[in-house]
Amino acid sequence: MKKKSGTMSYECPACGYRSSKWMGFCPSCQDAPEGLIPVESPASRLESFLEGGGGGPVRSLRMEDVGKAEVERSTSGFREFDRVLGGGFVRGSFVLLGGDPGVGKSTLVLQAVAHMANGRKVLYAAGEESPEQIRMRYDRLGRKGGDLYILPETDLEKIVGEVERLSPELLVVDSIQTVSMGPGGPASGSVGLLRESASVLLELAKKSAVTVLVIGHVTKEGVIAGPRVLEHLVDTVLYLEGDRSHPVRLLRTVKNRFGPTRELGIFEMSSEGLREVENASSFFLEGRKDRLSGSVIVSSLEGTRPLLVELQTLVSPTTFPNPRRVAQGIGASRLSILAAVLERRCGLSLSSRDIYVNVVGGVTLEETASDLGLAMSLAGSLRDISLSPEVVVFGEVGLGGEVRRVQETESRLVEARRHGFVHAVIPDGGKKNPVIPGLVTHPVREVGQALSLLGKLGGGKP
Numbered sequence: 001m002k003k004k005s006g007t008m009s010y011e012c013p014a015c016g017y018r019s020s021k022w023m024g025f026c027p028s029c030q031d032a033p034e035g036l037i038p039v040e041s042p043a044s045r046l047e048s049f050l051e052g053g054g055g056g057p058v059r060s061l062r063m064e065d066v067g068k069a070e071v072e073r074s075t076s077g078f079r080e081f082d083r084v085l086g087g088g089f090v091r092g093s094f095v096l097l098g099g100d101p102g103v104g105k106s107t108l109v110l111q112a113v114a115h116m117a118n119g120r121k122v123l124y125a126a127g128e129e130s131p132e133q134i135r136m137r138y139d140r141l142g143r144k145g146g147d148l149y150i151l152p153e154t155d156l157e158k159i160v161g162e163v164e165r166l167s168p169e170l171l172v173v174d175s176i177q178t179v180s181m182g183p184g185g186p187a188s189g190s191v192g193l194l195r196e197s198a199s200v201l202l203e204l205a206k207k208s209a210v211t212v213l214v215i216g217h218v219t220k221e222g223v224i225a226g227p228r229v230l231e232h233l234v235d236t237v238l239y240l241e242g243d244r245s246h247p248v249r250l251l252r253t254v255k256n257r258f259g260p261t262r263e264l265g266i267f268e269m270s271s272e273g274l275r276e277v278e279n280a281s282s283f284f285l286e287g288r289k290d291r292l293s294g295s296v297i298v299s300s301l302e303g304t305r306p307l308l309v310e311l312q313t314l315v316s317p318t319t320f321p322n323p324r325r326v327a328q329g330i331g332a333s334r335l336s337i338l339a340a341v342l343e344r345r346c347g348l349s350l351s352s353r354d355i356y357v358n359v360v361g362g363v364t365l366e367e368t369a370s371d372l373g374l375a376m377s378l379a380g381s382l383r384d385i386s387l388s389p390e391v392v393v394f395g396e397v398g399l400g401g402e403v404r405r406v407q408e409t410e411s412r413l414v415e416a417r418r419h420g421f422v423h424a425v426i427p428d429g430g431k432k433n434p435v436i437p438g439l440v441t442h443p444v445r446e447v448g449q450a451l452s453l454l455g456k457l458g459g460g461k462p
């Protein structure tokens with residue numbers, strides 16, 4: 001068979017523009033004084049690959065013949081932390097823990113490390129605080145000794161050297177922003193340095209089977225110079241969130257090669273460090289007032305568990321040319337969309353009113369299942385009708401005002417019943433509507449139906 005000879009194409013060295021004809025300048029960026037340069041076209045590259053026998057003997061494996069990876073995990077001493085990790089730290093994995101400065105990253109890690117150092121060797125490379133400061137905090141957290149080594153060093157070469165010498169099971173780097181690579185390395189504070197030092201640590205994790213836990217501050221300028229640039233590189237990305245004025249701290253999985261993502265761990269900052277909150281729903285429902293218009297309990301699925309949280313809305317006449325839409329814990333665009341749906345489909349006059357929404361406890365509800373609760377909370381505040389505190393609401397609301405089903409209806413209902421709820425406003429699933437003893441369900445198809453339940457369920461002026 002006669003082979004068709006490969007063709008050449010021409011490329012701009014500056015911007016990569018390609019053309020089948022040679023040109024003395026680049027029509028795309030005008031930045032090629034020598035003109036386009038010839039490159040082999042993909043077709044001729046393929047031919048040469050085929051002629052060369054495909055680059056030597058490489059074989060694919062039948063799925064059945066691929067060995068199963070044994071994952072060895074160790075516990076952090078916190079059930080919440082372990083769950084977020086997918087069952088504990090995986091040996092030889094690279095975990096990134098991000099969060100705002102002061103949120104409690106070092107505290108959380110120090111507590112976990114203290115647990116792990118009982119029986120395992122841990123090396124803590126501290127670039128932010130002196131060993132004495134760490135010792136003070138360690139003592140304050142009520143921890144003792146263990147096989148924990150503090151390395152007051154930021155030079156990556158020295159950190160790597162110490163790992164080789166000590167061969168710990170866990171290496172903590174606090175924080176990646178303080179790591180330096182000495183003369184000749186990328187400039188300090190640059191994205192390049194962040195990336196390069198993280199790749200060295202990644203290699204180290206894989207080569208030496210040491211678990212690497214790196215702390216990274218989310219910086220104001222950002223997203224760019226912060227831990228986000230490392231997300232694609234590492235095995236697991238966790239973020240510790242929370243407001244300094246509130247003791248709740250949420251630990252979220254953003255990425256996990258060794259477990260589920262979107263998992264959520266809940267902690268409370270105390271004078272003895274972070275304490276895990278095991279009964280999350282009762283924690284968030286604590287201190288709620290009996291009757292308050294605009295207050296609705298929603299069920300949001302955070303990772304694998306349903307969480308009951310209170311949503312509060314205040315709707316009031318505006319004094320601004322553009323009414324205000326302020327949302328804490330709910331996406332601003334979701335709120336605007338829902339307000340528009342209620343205005344168009346249910347005739348609620350919201351466009352001349354300010355709307356303030358707050359999710360109690362500092363949680364962020366990312367799930368659309370909170371839509372229906374938000375709708376009832378908006379209407380409740382507008383009409384000044386309070387809902388009985390024994391009602392839980394969930395369901396997604398579409399642009400047509402239709403109420404859509406959400407995942408895990410049954411486990412949400414079970415959780416609500418466990419916390420003493422008696423009524424649930426839920427999306428109508430027809431024959432699939434679950435029956436939970438002691439809980440009266442009110443299935444709805446349209447958001448308007450849910451709003452008309454406002455009066456019936458507890459109802460009345462607060």
Ligand code: TYD
Nearest residue numbers: 101102103104105106107269270271272273
């Ligand atoms: P830290 O872990 O240093 O934050 P990060 O490493 O994320 O920058 O946490 C600092 C905050 O936590 C500080 O404001 C004090 C508070 N904190 C407590 O409230 N209780 C404690 O037991 C500890 C150790 C810290």
Ligand code: MG
Nearest residue numbers: 105106128174
């Ligand atoms: Mg710190």
